[in-house]
Amino acid sequence: MKLSRLLFSNRTLGQTVVKNIFWLSVSLVFSRLIRLAVILYAVRVLDVAGYGTFSFALAVAGFASIFAELGISSLFVREVAKDPSLKSKYVSTAFSLKLGLMIIVALVVILVGPLITPIPEAKGLMALIALFFLFDGLRDFGFNLIRGLEKMEVEAGLSLITNLAFGAVVLGLLIHSPTPYHLTLGYVIGSAVGLIATTWALRGHLKKIAWGYSWKWVKLIATAAWPLALYGFFLVLLSYWNTLMLGWLSTPHELGLYAAAQKPVQFLEVLPAIFAGSMLPALSRLVDHDANKFRSIMGQSLAITVGIALPLAVGGILMGDQVITLMYGQNYSLASPVFIALIIAVVSSFPFAIIQSAILAGNLQKQLLRPIALGTIINLALNFWLIPRLGALGAGLTTLAVQVVVYSLLYYQIQQRFGFRLFSYLKKIIPATLIMGLVIIGLQRLGVSFWLSFPAAIVVYFATLVIAKETLFEKLKTILTEKDAGTVA
Secondary structure (H helix, E strand, C coil), rough: HHHHHHHHHCCCCHHHHHHHHHHHHHHHHHHHHHHHHHHHHHHCCCCCHHHHHHHHHHHHHHHHHHHHHHHHHHHHHHHHHCCHHHHHHHHHHHHHHHHHHHHHHHHHHHHHHHHCCCCCHHHHHHHHHHHHHHHHHHHHHHHHHHHHCCHHHHHHHHHHHHHHHHHHHHHHHHHHHCHHHHHHHHHHHHHHHHHHHHHHHHHHHHHHHHHHHHHHHHHHHHHHHHHHHHHHHHHHHHHHHHHHHHHHHHCCHHHHHHHHHHHHHHHCCCCHHHHHHHHHHHHHCCCCCCCCHHHHHHHHHHHHHHHHHHHHHHHHHHHHHHHHHHHHHHHHHHHHHHHHHHHCCCCHHHHHHHHHHHHCCCCCCHHHHHHHHHHHHHHHHHHHHHHHHCCCCHHHHHHHHHHHHHHHHHHHHHHHCCCCCCCHCCCCCHHHHHHHHHHHHHHCCCCCCCHHHHHHHHHHHHHHHCCCCCCCCHHHHHHHCCCCCCCCC
């Protein structure tokens, strides 16, 4: 009974955050593990250039998705979390806007995508990629509704169904015929299954869409969403531009190396995403009603993310070559330097997940557009300079430079706005990370295998924190036991 109340109801801030973290962990971790396992198989049965071709086609659709999002989903989650009574109006109007935009963008991908694609093999994937983009976007909209209502347990079940279908279909197709086309087809079928399951789960809400639609709300949503749209435009541009520029300025082989190096880092980024996604509804309620509690939770949350990112970065620097060759084989050994550049960037990207939640909760997108726009300019300039000279490594170094500059500026502006502390929390985390790094170096010189040195490094890091009486665990406990200042939906 107690477990049921903890995991299937929303009663207090702490309990709801615990529930959200648990179910988002189930959803994101298992989903990413399934997709990672499938991609590891795909990378091995496709050659490096074949995987690069698929990655480029996927990036084209990802870039196009900017124009179908326009801030609608982020606004939807924030406003429904603040006032669940607005759910009906937001569902109907936002869904109609989203659907119309996505259909237009899907058609653009089909018609224009082949014209801007320099890789001949990728041209034939555009129609399938457009369908994947359409199905996945509609499914994500359903997930945003579920997340705004803080029903992450429903999202977890739907995500598991989607990714199990994805894994089974993709593996079956690749075993039959290991080509980029069949990998893409598997993505489309898996996404279609997820959309059908999500539609069924939300059938009660979707029946009300026609009754709640209002032109007045179209104008209200468009007015509120444009800063989010512009902010999201720059963020997505930073996410996909490297892959697109590699396709235009380099070779499918370099694309494959970059995509392979990027995949484990993207998997690790699920950790702050779970935490930040669980905190967004609570932060949205607290930002206008309890500034002290908001400030306290922000500082402690940032410390937790940095406390995870620092050892990952140091471990990645020292063991990056082993990670890549173990995952993909010796053919991808040239991806190791790219992986190291990207893993260093998690020191800034992990805390940014929390900062982004604060940005959305505080409706501060308009004031924070300049750092993101500056990052886009730096990204373009560095890619044009580095990719022709260094290929995939140039794109990785660009990502590192841009993330450090942009996320540091964003951190400074958010810190000035809310006044939370971070660096005072790191006095014991940094030494513990250095000790862990020294242990890894020592074990490597002794010839100890990765499978022993990796868990040993984790044990040393956390043991050092415990011995030093680091309060990282107390920070997490404090957040999870907070009482909500408002009503939990």
